[in-house]
Amino acid sequence: MYTQNFKIILAFLLTFTTVFASAQKKFTVVLDAGHGGSDHGANRSYSDIGRIAEKDITLAIVLRVGSMLEKNKDFKVIYTRKIDEYPSLSDRTNLANRNKADLFVSVHCNSSVKPTAYGTETFVQGPDQNDTNLEVAKRENDVIFLDEKDKQTFGSYDARSPESLIALKLQQSKYLESSLLLGGLVEGYFVNKDKRSSRGVWQKNLHVLRMNAMPSVLIETGFINHPEESHYLASDRGQDEISQSIFNAIIDYKKAIDRKTGGAASNRKPEPEKKEEVPLKNDFRILLLTSSVKYNDEDPALKGLNYILPLKENGIYKYYYGVTNMASIRDINLKTAKDAGFRNAYAVGFMPNQKLSLGYYTLEVYAGKDKLATNSFILQTLKDVDREKTNGIFYYTYGKVNSLEDAVKLQKDLESKGIKNTVIQKVNN
Structure with a gap:
């Protein structure tokens, strides 16, 4: 009788521990500071503030976002880099996939040959929506060939082949709705809170989005080549505001996901599951x-x-x-x-x-x-x-x-x- 009771108690404890551990699972966010090390990214020199590099601005913003998220017990934060080093693109996505992250957020700065170009934009995975402008995809994917590992893995990848496009469409449909949700929240905070100019949310064929098995966004926080916007990006005020907006968007995103799935952050019954967004005929x-x-x-x-x-x-x-x-x-x-x-x-x-x-x-x-x-x-x-x-x-x-x-x-x-x-x-x- 004692042995039988012990087995019942042990089974109950194991079940309770499993359920409790599941309920306590933290929401894992991978924060990726674009570029780094020998890859400076976009950079410009100004007479009053000197040379500014994308890799430094993205790291400063990511560390601020991570610091705020780490104060919330519901979140687990993983960084692709916390210092001035260059993780390969496959290292970044492998890290996210290996940790079964719930969200991948990559932070970048934009650049353009047009001195008038300015504003924020956020990218989610998918075939390019406008073939006439591939600068972002070219710039962010070209660094694949900085690393031998990436070169071996992706050297034969053809983004325009029918097989690749089919794979993209299959993968994007799985995470597109959630990625669009976060992208819209990020751009919304930039516009409504920071009074920035938003260029919208776009689909792009970018490695750090394509190879992730989770909702993912790549945020272009502004143009380094634009005189006013570059100074904002390099300033403490600008980095604080951008970080706060990204943080707020992630918090709102988790709340929305919790409401949909009945997660820990929800204090009410989960809403009926929304159907995946269907492309329009036009x-x-x-x-x-x-x-x-x-x-x-x-x-x-x-x-x-x-x-x-x-x-x-x-x-x-x-x-x-x-x-x-x-x-x-x-x-x-x-x-x-x-x-x-x-x-x-x-x-x-x-x-x-x-x-x-x-x-x-x-x-x-x-x-x-x-x-x-x-x-x-x-x-x-x-x-x-x-x-x-x-x-x-x-x-x-x-x-x-x-x-x-x-x-x-x-x-x-x-x-x-x-x-x-x-x-x-x-x-x-």
């Missing part, structure tokens, strides 16, 4: 403005926003921002546009790969009062360029395609040849 772009005037990419009228697609129809230029087939990202893009000053912006749906039955798309490669010289770069580079003169303005156009997607590809091809600031023009027969 692609959505945000119409910023219409004008009879043509603006180039760096024009102040575009308020420093990136991912701009100009479309011309019936002599009117329309400027669209971003593209997505996810309702949540569409709404974030719309908010970003309005925060940038385009108060009358609205979302416009485009049917993917829709062929024009009457008409075609062409590229306006030049518009001006002066006729192009026969030895001009455009006419020397392109053959079969059409020219017409309307109201004293010479218009040069090139190519004829039947879908907007084909026009964007043609535009990319011309950009690779050095012909920039072209406009896609819809011609109705």
